[in-house]
Amino acid sequence: MIYLQLLWSFCQIGLFSIGGGYAAMPLIQEQVVDLHPWLTMAQFADIMTIAEMTPGPIAINSATFVGIQVAGIPGALVATAGCVLPSCIIVLTLAYVYYRFRGLTMVQGILAGLRPAVVAMIASAGISLVILSVYGQRALPEDLTAVNWISIAIFAAGVFVLRKWKPNPLYVMAGAGVLGVALYAVFGM
Numbered sequence: 001m002i003y004l005q006l007l008w009s010f011c012q013i014g015l016f017s018i019g020g021g022y023a024a025m026p027l028i029q030e031q032v033v034d035l036h037p038w039l040t041m042a043q044f045a046d047i048m049t050i051a052e053m054t055p056g057p058i059a060i061n062s063a064t065f066v067g068i069q070v071a072g073i074p075g076a077l078v079a080t081a082g083c084v085l086p087s088c089i090i091v092l093t094l095a096y097v098y099y100r101f102r103g104l105t106m107v108q109g110i111l112a113g114l115r116p117a118v119v120a121m122i123a124s125a126g127i128s129l130v131i132l133s134v135y136g137q138r139a140l141p142e143d144l145t146a147v148n149w150i151s152i153a154i155f156a157a158g159v160f161v162l163r164k165w166k167p168n169p170l171y172v173m174a175g176a177g178v179l180g181v182a183l184y185a186v187f188g189m
Helices: 002-016 021-035 041-053 058-101 105-135 149-165 169-187
Strands: none
Touching: 002 021, 002 058, 021 041, 021 058, 021 105, 041 058, 041 105, 058 105, 105 149, 149 169
């Protein structure tokens, strides 16, 4: 039964995640944290971090890691297949339709209308991660005083380094991880 739930959940995610992996993150969170209590928000954030750092698309990596966490290797295969199958069908269908009707202004209008929705979904995923990092899992909306200053400092340092010297973001992420381990070891949060 868990395999069917994983397949159906990730088919829905694959079907409705327009705009790439980051746009799928709120949908994955809703399915695996809110709708089905398979993971806690902290576990979900950990899986997102690992999925971001491993090679490949973040949505597929997230599906694989959630599947492993929920039902082992068979769960990973089912969740990954569920995430990929609707996307493959949609892309093949849209490629055919676009190739056939690409000159129509209505098709161009539809594509222009989808852009703001994709930006909003990506912003939602980013805001969720920032709030989780700064306020933690236990922070309630009225308890905004419990700020994690180490997270804010690491975030600000990362943005500063990226803007000033424009290095490879992977180096900045690795540096932020090392800095986080060191700072949390010293200050013990």
